[in-house]
Each structure stands twice: as structure tokens, then as C-alpha cells.
Amino acid sequence: xxxxNSEDGVPHAGKAERPSRRALMLGAASASAIVxxxxxxxxxxxxxxxxxxxxPDPGRAGSYIDANGKVVPPGTKxxxxxxxxxxxxxxxxxxxxxxxxxxxxxxxxxxxxxxIRRLQRGTSGFTCFASLQMPRG
Amino acid sequence: xxxxxxAPAATLRxxxxxxxxxxxxxxxxxxxxxxxxxxxxxxVLGEKPLTLDETLAALAAAHxxxxxxxxxxxxxxxxxxAAGLVEAV
Numbered sequence: 196x197x198x199x200n201s202e203d204g205v206p207h208a209g210k211a212e213r214p215s216r217r218a219l220m221l222g223a224a225s226a227s228a229i230v231x232x233x234x235x236x237x238x239x240x241x242x243x244x245x246x247x248x249x250x251p252d253p254g255r256a257g258s259y260i261d262a263n264g265k266v267v268p269p270g271t272k273x274x275x276x277x278x279x280x281x282x283x284x285x286x287x288x289x290x291x292x293x294x295x296x297x298x299x300x301x302x303x304x305x306x307x308x309x310x311i312r313r314l315q316r317g318t319s320g321f322t323c324f325a326s327l328q329m330p331r332g
Numbered sequence: 333x334x335x336x337x338x339a340p341a342a343t344l345r346x347x348x349x350x351x352x353x354x355x356x357x358x359x360x361x362x363x364x365x366x367x368x369x370x371x372x373x374x375x376v377l378g379e380k381p382l383t384l385d386e387t388l389a390a391l392a393a394a395h396x397x398x399x400x401x402x403x404x405x406x407x408x409x410x411x412x413x414a415a416g417l418v419e420a421v
Contacts, residue, residue, distance in 0.1 A: 219369050219395035221404040228367040229415050251398060292413070293334065293420050312340075312359070312419075328360030328416035 247281035248320030250307045264309025276305045281320075287311055288327050300315065335421050336409050337379035338374045344417070346371060360416055373408060384409065384413050384417065 207223035222228060251258050251266050257268045267274045282296055287308070290296045295304040314321040345356040348382075350353055353371045355364040364370075369391065376382065376390040388405050412418035 198404050216394070216396050218398055218404075219372055219391065220406060221369055221391075221401055222367075222399075224401070224404045227411065228370050229363045229417075231415055232363045232365070270420045291419060312399040314359075325360045328357065328362060 216224055246284045246323035246326065247286070247316075248287055248318045248323050249281040250278040250310055250320075252319035254319070262306050262309070264306060264311070265315050266310070275306050278307060282307070284309075284323050284327055287324065291327070296323045333383050335383050336377050336387060336413070337381040337419050337421055338377035338419050339419070341378055344374070355417060357417060362416070364415055364417060368394070369408060370412065370417075373412065377418055 217271065222305055250260060255266050257269055257277060259269055259271045261267045261271065261274040279298065286296055290304055290308045295301055296307055299307060311324055314324050339357060339359065343359045344359060345358065351373055353366050355366055357364065365387040372391060372395060376387060376394065382390060384402065388400060388402060392400055407420060413420050
């Protein structure tokens with residue numbers, strides 16, 4: 196007989212096409228679908244909320260921030276001037292949840308939070324921002 | 333009205349592991365072990381910000397949604413926001 200299963204009536208069962216639609220359950224509201232693993236750099240809640248994020252970072256002081264959070268030359272039309280002071284972690288955390296950063300308009304706050312979200316490792320404020328992403332950080 | 337948007341795709345490394353999925357968030361360095369419907373939610377919220385009802389409609393359009401429960405979806409989204417994988421805008 197060997198490996199030939201073609202006479203069992205369902206010769207192509209192993210190659211059946213994947214259904215294009217899969218069943219999906221949202222689950223109980225009280226259940227949890229995420230377990231997060233924190234790296235060792237996790238700080239205490241207090242220090243995370245008090246860390247600071249300059250907008251932009253000192254290396255690019257004076258540059259403007261456009262609506263997408265990109266750093267652009269000073270005076271660029273439609274872009275916002277640098278923040279007058281660094282923002283604290285707690286302020287940024289609130290802004291990520293929809294509040295405005297202190298002393299900013301709605302659009303300005305969106306631009307600054309977009310900048311913060313794009314921070315790269317090695318840029319001033321990155322570690323602070325990364326720490327804010329910690330669950331309950 | 334609150335809209336939800338997934339973290340930029342470039343900041344996420346998503347690896348399916350049988351029934352579970354690993355989501356490594358480059359921006360935070362955190363790895364999240366997630367169950368369905370989280371990967372599906374990240375997918376529908378990756379294109380543009382959606383309201384709760386729009387998210388429910390998008391999931392239902394892409395999948396056979398067994399329990400289209402608004403409250404359960406809100407709980408899933410809250411969990412994703414708390415984890416930093418989705419932003420409420």
C-alpha cells in the first residue's frame with residue numbers, strides 16, 4: 196500500500212483550502228488576553244512618572260515639530276515651535292490617553308505626542324517614553 | 333468620540349506560536365504574550381483609527397464573529413491601551 200492514501204475517499208484532505216474566514220471570539224469582558232513581560236530596565240512607578248522628555252531633544256533644540264511629529268527647521272509653516280519645557284512622564288502618559296500636554300493646544304499636543312512616539316533608542320527622552328509603555332508603569 | 337489606533341507596524345514584531353502569539357513592542361522593549369482576538373485587533377486597527385463600533389464592524393467583516401459583544405470588545409481595547417499596543421486618540 197505504501198503511502199498512497201488516495202483510495203480512502205478523501206484524497207486531498209491534507210491539502211484542503213484554508214477557509215478565508217476564521218471564527219473569532221472576543222471572550223468574556225472579565226477575562227484577560229494579554230500577559231506582558233517586563234525587561235529588567237523597568238523602573239519604579241514614581242521615577243517613571245517624574246522622568247522628563249524634551250521636545251525636541253537638546254541636540255535639535257530650536258527646531259520645530261510638524262503635525263506628524265517630525266523635526267523640521269525653525270519657522271516651518273504649519274509646524275509648532277519647540278516646547279518651552281520638557282514634559283514629565285506623567286504628563287506624557289495622560290497625553291497618550293487623549294489629554295493635552297500642559298500649555299499646548301490640541302493640535303500642538305498631537306504633534307508633540309507624535310514626536311515622542313517616534314523617539315528612537317539613544318535619543319533624549321526615549322528611556323522615559325519606553326518606561327511609560329510598561330503596563331501600570 | 334474615542335478612536336483606537338494600533339502602534340505603528342514598524343514598532344511591532346509579531347510571531348504566532350500555535351494558539352498564542354508573541355508581540356514584541358520595539359518602542360518599549362516589552363514582549364506581550366497574547367491570545368485571540370488581539371492579533372486580529374492589531375490588524376484592523378493598523379490601517380486607521382477606528383471607534384469602538386467601527387472596530388466591531390471591521391472584525392465582523394473579516395471574521396466569523398461568534399460573540400459580537402460591544403462590552404467584551406471594549407474590555408479587550410482597554411487592555412491593549414494599558415499594554416501600550418493601542419493608543420486611544
